[in-house]
Amino acid sequence: MNLLVMLIPIWVFSSVWIWVLAATDAISDPVLPTEKQPSSQISSQMADHSTGVPEVRVVHHQDLNKKILIALVVASSLLGGILLSLLCFWICRRKNLKNPSAKSQHNQDAAKGLSLGPILGRFNSLRMASARKGSAAFIDYQLLVAATNNFQEDNVLGEGGFGRVYKARFNDNLLAAVKRLYGQSQDAEREFKKELDWLSKIQHQNIVSLLGYCIHGEARFLVYEMMHNGSLESQLHGPSHGSSLTWLIRMKIALDVARGLEFLHERCNPPMIHRDLKSSNILLDSNFNAKLSDFGLAVAGGIRSTYNVKLSGTLGYVAPEYLLDGKLTEKSDVYAFGVVLLELLMGRKPVEKVSPAQCQSIVTWAMPQLTDRSKLPNIVDPVIRNTMDLKHLYQVAAVAVLCVQPEPSYRPLITDVLHSFIPLVPLELGGSLRLPEPSSH
Known part of the structure; x- marks a missing residue:
């Protein structure tokens, strides 16, 4: 019906245009004889011409018919082209209307402000395939509700000082962790x-990837x-109790x-100081690759010493100079790394109760034994005891x-620590250690 309404004015316009062309030809040719003129009329016309009377031009049928034919051909071609264009438009529109559900779903995704494409790309291509550096994707709250099954308790992965972390399934190919901040x-x-x-700015293989965030009323969410x-x-x-962590895997994590x-x-x-390095902020993927997380307390550390920084961190990991004097440097992170390393070696928590009213740090307990080679093998985690080369231990x-x-001045730089671990980790795990091939008999 809409197509017919569009064609009527076009047809009327074309008809009027053809009529005008024909009428123009008729006006320019006032004499349209249909029969051969008698010789007497011709002689009289010649007489009139000789006496100054205006000449009357004679036009034959063939000339007029040619002009009308040309006008009709031009008008028909123009009308045919317009009709063909409208027909193509109508066919395309019919095809689009045949799949309203897909179009509706696309509109719903657009209304939510999120397409999973950028997130999947970011997740699968070293965190930077589809996101500009310095930005993070905004994720619609309803999508988080659906992915976490309305934040069911069964989906809780962990809980920290400021929030709880939930497992979120966006589709069959994408699982994520959603941190819901408290208060x-x-x-x-x-x-x-x-x-x-x-995390919007930092991209590294050993730092957890931020997929997006959400602000819903007073609630705040981060998606990793x-x-x-x-x-x-x-x-x-x-x-x-560490049964999945062999000696080599622990060295790889370090x-x-x-x-x-x-x-x-x-x-x-x-440069940055993490300021809250601890075992709960070191996350492990399916291949036990370790990544740092939780940068809420991180500060810029462009100078070697920073004062007047509010004391933050976790008991057992905080460096003495920061705890006592508020002095924060990169060496504070090195101290926390040392505590994590002791956890990997001994399988003990950084702070343990020795009595109802007394706690003991792993550093205080282990230091006298770490330097005694006769005692050191006995304090190693039983899961890995006697499984490593003693020289490496x-x-x-x-x-x-x-x-x-x-x-702090006695502590090494983290670069020196890094180079000391490379020879202790096998080639296939990211180090330079070549393991001996099993002997064949």
């Missing part, structure tokens, strides 16, 4: 903004890549953490002792 305190809001700001083996804390101190810290301290501009213990020195 509306200034500290929680500050952590959210810092985490969003830092899924780390299938959870945190180092849950692996070491959870139900499995190397990955050192690489992440080295990137923050030496390669970021400005002594090297790792020496690095740990240096990292937890009370005086």
